[in-house]
Amino acid sequence: AQSVTQLDSQVPVFEEAPVELRCNYSSSVSVYLFWYVQYPNQGLQLLLKYLSGSTLVKGINGFEAEFNKSQTSFHLRKPSVHISDTAEYFCAVSPMNRDDKIIFGKGTRLHILP
Amino acid sequence: DAGVIQSPRHEVTEMGQEVTLRCKPISGHNSLFWYRQTMMRGLELLIYFNNNVPIDDSGMPEDRFSAKMPNASFSTLKIQPSEPRDSAVYFCASSLTGQGAGNTIYFGEGSWLTVV
Numbered sequence: 001a002q003s004v005t006q007l008d009s010q011v012p013v014f015e016e017a018p019v020e021l022r023c024n025y026s027s028s029v030s031v032y033l034f035w036y037v038q039y040p041n042q043g044l045q046l047l048l049k050y051l052s053g054s055t056l057v058k059g060i061n062g063f064e065a066e067f068n069k070s071q072t073s074f075h076l077r078k079p080s081v082h083i084s085d086t087a088e089y090f091c092a093v094s095p096m097n098r099d100d101k102i103i104f105g106k107g108t109r110l111h112i113l114p
Numbered sequence: 115d116a117g118v119i120q121s122p123r124h125e126v127t128e129m130g131q132e133v134t135l136r137c138k139p140i141s142g143h144n145s146l147f148w149y150r151q152t153m154m155r156g157l158e159l160l161i162y163f164n165n166n167v168p169i170d171d172s173g174m175p176e177d178r179f180s181a182k183m184p185n186a187s188f189s190t191l192k193i194q195p196s197e198p199r200d201s202a203v204y205f206c207a208s209s210l211t212g213q214g215a216g217n218t219i220y221f222g223e224g225s226w227l228t229v230v
Binding site for chain 1: 118156157159162164169170205207211212213214215216217218219220221222223224
């Protein structure tokens, strides 16, 4: 079975400051890793995903994440946030089997302070 | 490209009434999902269809909930009778094939249900 933990339910950060949203996962088998973003009053959309290859994955809107197998982490980072990044961010673990359930974290709300 | 289309976007109904939520997945996608999102429970998978066949309905809360997918381009989620605790945002989502195996899941904008 897989699980995913987002330790921070809310993260306040000043505009133009860097941010890191933490995600740790647990799995006894190989998995794929995702970050989804949910803007206010919208559905979730893919930010980035790690399938294989380079452990540093670049996504939309200047976000990137690094897969660290030894620490079972997939933290999301952005060097300089903008007010438009205000959203909830979900880390997710996807199993190898097509029909098995993707596991979403509980989400981290990113608050951008002016 | 049209994304996942849901209707209605907002619904307010009285307890005991039937509620029907509708979804049109992205054309060419073989898998469809219904999720429910609340503050208390977060994002929950209710049911997963592949090629119009329910594969996993273990998340459907009780017999008051039912979902159908009569063809590749349409699905419904029905609640009968509705209760106040059903108030939530219901998302329909689709993917090329499956929820695992690295598939990207594409979400609709949600149906905001309030049962009073």
